[in-house]
Each structure stands twice: as C-alpha cells, then as structure tokens.
Amino acid sequence: MSERPAQLIPEEAPHVLLLRSPDAEGEDRYVQALAERGFRAVCRPVLRFAFAGAPGFTGGDVTARLRRPDRYEGLILTSPRASQALADVLLDASSGLQETWQGKPAFTVGPKTANLLRESGLKPTGEDSGDADALAAHIVQEMPNEAGAARPLLFLCGNRRREALPERLRAEGVAFEECVAYETHLREGPWLKASNGETPDWAVFFSPSGVEAVRQSDEPGWGAVRKAALGPTTAGALEAAGGPPDAVAARPTPEALAEALAMAGQSA
Numbered sequence: 001m002s003e004r005p006a007q008l009i010p011e012e013a014p015h016v017l018l019l020r021s022p023d024a025e026g027e028d029r030y031v032q033a034l035a036e037r038g039f040r041a042v043c044r045p046v047l048r049f050a051f052a053g054a055p056g057f058t059g060g061d062v063t064a065r066l067r068r069p070d071r072y073e074g075l076i077l078t079s080p081r082a083s084q085a086l087a088d089v090l091l092d093a094s095s096g097l098q099e100t101w102q103g104k105p106a107f108t109v110g111p112k113t114a115n116l117l118r119e120s121g122l123k124p125t126g127e128d129s130g131d132a133d134a135l136a137a138h139i140v141q142e143m144p145n146e147a148g149a150a151r152p153l154l155f156l157c158g159n160r161r162r163e164a165l166p167e168r169l170r171a172e173g174v175a176f177e178e179c180v181a182y183e184t185h186l187r188e189g190p191w192l193k194a195s196n197g198e199t200p201d202w203a204v205f206f207s208p209s210g211v212e213a214v215r216q217s218d219e220p221g222w223g224a225v226r227k228a229a230l231g232p233t234t235a236g237a238l239e240a241a242g243g244p245p246d247a248v249a250a251r252p253t254p255e256a257l258a259e260a261l262a263m264a265g266q267s268a
Contacts, residue, residue: 009040014201014265016041017225019191019210030204033254037262039202046191046213049081049158050183051088058159059180063089065154066097074105075122076139076155076176078132078165083108083116085181086156090120105142107153109135110252130251131232136168143174156181160209162233184209189217192225202261204228205245208237215241228261 022028022043034041050057065072066089077083090098098121106122108114114127125142129135143150152175155166159180169176191214192203199221205211211234214222228247229235238245247264249256 009035009038011040013038013040014261015039015198016202016204016261017192017200018043018204018206019046019214020204020206021045021047029254030257033258034261037258039258039261044191046187046189046210047207048185048187050185051081051085052181054183057183059183060178062086062156062179062181063095065177065179066090066101067095069097069100069104071151072104072154072177073143073151073175074107074153075101076107076135076153076157076165077113077117078109078135078161079158080110080112080116081158081182081184082156083113083120087116087120090122107135107139107142112252128251132162132165133168136165136172139169140172140174150175152177154179159183162208164233186213186216189214190219190221191217192219192221199224202226202228202246204230204257204261205234205238206230207234210234211237211241226264228257228264230257 016034016039018030018041020043028043031041031043052059052062062085077086089095090101102121106117106124107126108117108124109126109129109131111127114124117124126135126138129138155176155178157178157180186209192199203225205227222242226246227238229238229245230249230252232248235245235248247260249260
C-alpha cells in the first residue's frame, strides 16, 4: 500500500487520509498544503488506471483519433489521466502530431489537467470552470451549435466518466465524439485506517469512483470519519452514499482543500 507521510508536525495534529496517488515528484502538493495548516496527511491510492497498450485494455484507439486532427474542432479533457494519455501520443517525437493540435482549443477543468496540457504544447481553456457542468456551459458559449457549422470535438475520457457533460452538450447541439483513453479500476480496501491503525480524523475524496471504492469495502469506520470532497461532483457522490460531506473545496486545488478543512475544524 503506497503512502507518503507529511512533514514532521505534532503527533496530536488532525490526521487526514488523502484517497489519491501521491505526486510523482517532490513532496505531494496536498500533503504540503495541509501541513501548512496544521494537518498530518498521507496519500493512499484507492484507484488504479490502465492506458492503451496495457494488458486487457478495452478502450479506444487514442493514437488513431489523434492522427486525424482535420476531423476535429478541438479537444475535451476533464482529468489528468486523459491528459496523460494525450501526452503519451503528442510528445512522442515519431508521431509528428504535436504541432497539428496546437492551434485547436483544448477544453478542460482544473489546474492540474490544464498544466499537463500546457506541457504537451496545447492551450487549455475553461480550467477555472470548477466542474463538468460549468465546463459544458463554457463549451456551449465558445462553440457554434448550428447543424454542420463545426466539426466535432474529440472528448478523451475514462470508462467511468459522468453523464453531466455529454448530456449538456447533446442538449445544446454541440457535436463531439468520445474516445475512452484510460480505464479506472477500484482497488480493494480496507481504507479508513491511519498508519497507526486508528480511524483518521478526515478522509478526503477526489472523485465519485473513490467514494465507490471505499463504500464497496463496507468499512465500520465510515460513520466515524469526517469526509471532505474536492468538488461538487464528488460531494454529490458522498451525499448519495450516506450523507453530505463535512467540507467541500471551493476549487480543485491543494490550497482550497486545506482552507475548507481548516474552516470546518473551526466550526466543529
């Protein structure tokens, strides 16, 4: 089980379980932001991801789609994993595709996904939308919806993507094509235990799939731990799983999460 401890802070500080994979390089951004607000945090991934070429992958052929930039008006990506799948193709020097996509809009949500797109040489738009509903409104505003007025957008998504964005785009007449660029699989728990074997003070959920992964383990600690969500979509999944979260980050950033937990702690 992968964990990355917080910097040295008092043992009695509130213990936060971040249900996500730690950052690949350096100190985890969420661990650091929470430590600065007096929390002891560790990362514990509840999901695993598979990309094209992995054994058993049943998603779409991302490379084949990206080799036809003339067919698409632009891109939609709503997760870092989709950006990773895109980068695996565009940053391959042998593909010669990076320049062909640079002039097209890349609609996205969240700073991490947007930064990954910039590293791939693209210009993201919509990163401050906050969630899929707001991103859909941004796309509708930016894209023509008259029949035949535009080529479709290429929506690189996961196998467990939510319906909110596609439904809104269909309702508004915005053409798009989906391609499953990665698969999300639930790991097996138990999850809601701190490194010392006790129930943590907080469990932070980063996606509805993360909520599902913990709930399927049917852990007795579910009712004892305070729960936080990184955004409204995950907050809705927590509410559907048994009650509203105790804190919701105003934006999908480490600083906003730390602020939400600190504010919730003051009102407890």
